[in-house]
Each structure stands twice: as C-alpha cells, then as structure tokens.
Amino acid sequence: MSDSPPIEFAFPELRRWEKGAAPYIHVFDSGKPGPTVMVAALTHGNEVSGAIVVDALLQKGLRPRSGALILGFNNIDAYHSFDPRTPFKSRMIDEDFNRTWGRLDQPATTAETRRAQVVRPFVERADLLLDLHSMHDDGVPLMLAGPLAKGAELAKKVGAPVDIIADAGHAAGMRMRDYGGFGDPKSPKNALLIETGQHWRASSVTVAKDVTARFLAVTGIVEPADLPADWKQPTPARQRVVEVTHAIATKRGNFTPVRHFEGQETIATAGTVLGHDDGEPVTTPYDNCVLVMPSSNRPLRPGVTVVRLGRLV
Numbered sequence: 001m002s003d004s005p006p007i008e009f010a011f012p013e014l015r016r017w018e019k020g021a022a023p024y025i026h027v028f029d030s031g032k033p034g035p036t037v038m039v040a041a042l043t044h045g046n047e048v049s050g051a052i053v054v055d056a057l058l059q060k061g062l063r064p065r066s067g068a069l070i071l072g073f074n075n076i077d078a079y080h081s082f083d084p085r086t087p088f089k090s091r092m093i094d095e096d097f098n099r100t101w102g103r104l105d106q107p108a109t110t111a112e113t114r115r116a117q118v119v120r121p122f123v124e125r126a127d128l129l130l131d132l133h134s135m136h137d138d139g140v141p142l143m144l145a146g147p148l149a150k151g152a153e154l155a156k157k158v159g160a161p162v163d164i165i166a167d168a169g170h171a172a173g174m175r176m177r178d179y180g181g182f183g184d185p186k187s188p189k190n191a192l193l194i195e196t197g198q199h200w201r202a203s204s205v206t207v208a209k210d211v212t213a214r215f216l217a218v219t220g221i222v223e224p225a226d227l228p229a230d231w232k233q234p235t236p237a238r239q240r241v242v243e244v245t246h247a248i249a250t251k252r253g254n255f256t257p258v259r260h261f262e263g264q265e266t267i268a269t270a271g272t273v274l275g276h277d278d279g280e281p282v283t284t285p286y287d288n289c290v291l292v293m294p295s296s297n298r299p300l301r302p303g304v305t306v307v308r309l310g311r312l313v
C-alpha cells in the first residue's frame with residue numbers, strides 16, 4: 001500500500017516469550033507485600049511500540065522489589081499475522097480484542113474472545129494496569145484515562161503526556177482498561193491506556209518507554225533506577241484533561257472536513273463548522289472545543305467515528 005506510513009523501527013521477535021504463566025504472559029512475584037502491576041502490549045496486533053517496551057523489560061529481566069509484575073502480549077496472533085503490504089490488517093484476527101471485555105462470560109467464538117479469556121485472570125489479578133497502544137493517524141500522544149476521576153488522577157501522577165482524555169469508551173464493547181474494578185469508582189484498582197502516536201513512528205517508541213518508566217515508578221514496585229536511564233523524557237510543564245462529550249460518526253461515510261485536522265486543536269467559537277456529513281454541516285457545540293483523535297482526513301466506512309469533541313476540565 002503506497003499510502004501507508006513508513007515503518008521506522010524493526011519489529012521484535014517475540015516467539016521466545018511464548019512460555020510463561022500463560023502463553024506470552026509472564027508473572028514475577030517479589031514475595032513481598034505490594035500491588036500487582038500489569039503492563040500489556042499488542043491489545044491491537046499492529047501497535048508495536050508497546051511490544052518493543054515489554055520485550056525490552058523481559059530481556060532486561062526487570063523484577064519487582066515489592067508486589068508483583070505481569071508483562072504480556074495480548075493479541076499475539078494478530079501481531080504474527082503482520083504483512084507489510086497490508087499493515088493495518090494485523091490490528092486483529094476476527095474482531096477487536098479491546099471491545100470484548102463485556103461478554104467474556106459467553107462462549108468464545110473468535111480468536112480475540114478466546115485470547116481475552118486466557119488474559120482475563122491476569123487482568124483480574126492486577127491492581128494497576130498500563131495498556132500500551134498507538135494510533136492509525138499521526139497525532140500527539142494521548143492518555144486515555146477512562147470516565148472516572150481516579151483515572152485522570154493516576155495520569156497526573158504519571159506526569160506525561162500533556163493530554164489526558166477522560167472518555168467513556170466505545171458503544172461497540174467494553175475495553176480492557178474499563179473492566180472489573182478498573183471501571184468501579186469504589187474500587188482502588190486503576191488503569192491507563194496510552195496512545196503513543198502513530199503505530200510505526202520511532203517517536204512512539206520513545207513515548208511508550210517514557211510512560212512505562214513513569215508508570216512503573218509511580219506504582220512503587222520498582223525503583224526508577226531499575227529502568228533504563230534513557231527511557232524517561234523531560235516532564236511537560238503542564239498536563240490538561242479533556243473530557244469527551246460527543247462522538248461524531250459519519251452516517252454513510254460521506255464526511256468532508258473543511259480542512260486537515262491535526263488532533264487536539266481547540267476551536268474557539270461554538271458553531272464553527274468542522275465539515276459536512278452527507279452535505280449537512282457538523283459544528284462545534286461549545287466554545288473552546290477540543291478535537292480528539294480526528295480520523296476525518298481519510299475515507300471512512302458508514303457509522304465510523306469522525307472525531308470526538310471534548311471540553312477542557
């Protein structure tokens with residue numbers, strides 16, 4: 001595909017990590033009291049920056065000083081299906097792994113529900129979860145903190161990236177980061193999902209390393225010095241929380257934006273036209289509206305989200 005973005009790094013060979021507590025899941029228990037912390041990669045099979053980080057932590061032999069550490073590769077079969085001619089296809093095998101979490105008590109009928117049932121006991125064991133993702137389009141890194149205040153609070157403790165997105169997930173199905181105690185305001189369990197940037201940018205690996213190092217240090221199960229010294233990047237001067245209020249979907253795939261949107265830009269005035277869907281104007285509903293993860297710059301199927309709209313909180 002000539003319009004595919006460049007792949008700026010080598011993909012890691014992961015078959016050496018097959019044998020673990022479950023296939024491609026490794027558990028390290030310090031034997032001392034402390035939280036169980038999970039870092040997961042490849043929830044989407046072509047989101048490789050996180051796989052480089054988890055591979056590096058396994059190679060380095062990182063062990064928790066307290067509590068337990070779980071390192072895993074979720075949709076490993078999708079990763080192994082990668083074909084550089086159709087790089088976006090290896091996001092999944094049968095369905096989106098990250099929309100299955102509300103129906104894992106039903107019989108597994110897809111590669112992803114079968115794999116999620118294998119991964120589930122480890123997710124249930126985790127007190128703190130970091131799920132490493134990346135994005136189809138070029139864009140700034142985003143921390144998806146979920147709909148609860150505790151998610152944004154943890155993202156602030158991590159301290160990067162700049163943009164924290166408070167969002168309710170997808171009507172199409174529950175995400176891993178919202179599962180069980182992570183989605184319960186009364187539970188002390190907490191989860192974050194980082195979108196590191198475009199899937200195959202070298203800069204996305206830098207972001208994945210930075211956020212993972214920060215997250216692990218915040219959990220207290222390792223010392224910052226246990227992690228590679230060059231992973232942590234300078235701390236941004238400030239972070240901001242954007243609460244997603246609307247998801248704009250294209251009715252029939254006929255959305256035409258008025259211009260190219262980068263993502264995370266703030267549109268000052270309510271009523272500004274963003275584009276036209278089937279000829280009907282789509283406008284911002286309030287002043288200082290943030291455009292979250294626009295996918296308006298490429299052809300979309302009917303019903304797909306064109307852009308999410310957010311309010312600074």
Ligand SMILES: [Zn+2]
Pocket residue numbers: 043044047133134
């Ligand atoms: Zn993803």
